[in-house]
Amino acid sequence: MVYRVGDTFGAVLQIDPVVPCDVVFTLIAPNGTDLRTTGKGDQYGYFVASNRWTLDQPGVWTYTINAFWSGYKGRVPGLPESGGWIFVLQNETVTGEGMTLRMPEIQTFSPPKA
Numbered sequence: 001m002v003y004r005v006g007d008t009f010g011a012v013l014q015i016d017p018v019v020p021c022d023v024v025f026t027l028i029a030p031n032g033t034d035l036r037t038t039g040k041g042d043q044y045g046y047f048v049a050s051n052r053w054t055l056d057q058p059g060v061w062t063y064t065i066n067a068f069w070s071g072y073k074g075r076v077p078g079l080p081e082s083g084g085w086i087f088v089l090q091n092e093t094v095t096g097e098g099m100t101l102r103m104p105e106i107q108t109f110s111p112p113k114a
Helices: none
Strands: 002-004 012-014 022-028 034-040 046-048 059-069 072-074 084-089
Touching: 034 046
Parallel strands: 002 084
Antiparallel strands: 012 046, 022 034, 022 059, 059 072, 059 084
């Protein structure tokens, strides 16, 4: 994930299978500041953090997710034990034209002919 300095971040996770697990989401800023929020998965299989944080430092932020339910530890498939990364970029104006897409304002197609 890539954000800009000053953006706000809040964790939202999908839980599968749908169980009311306890979730601990930890976000570590580039300077080592440890931000943490906890909560419980809802009846629809989601965890929505009650905390929102301003990403106030450029660099690599690290996050970890821990979940527990009835003595079982959950995990995020594909997420290493060391956690994942959020990249926060400095707010700098890019000089030059950048990329321009020259496309018609509206495009249509016929589903039966597609």
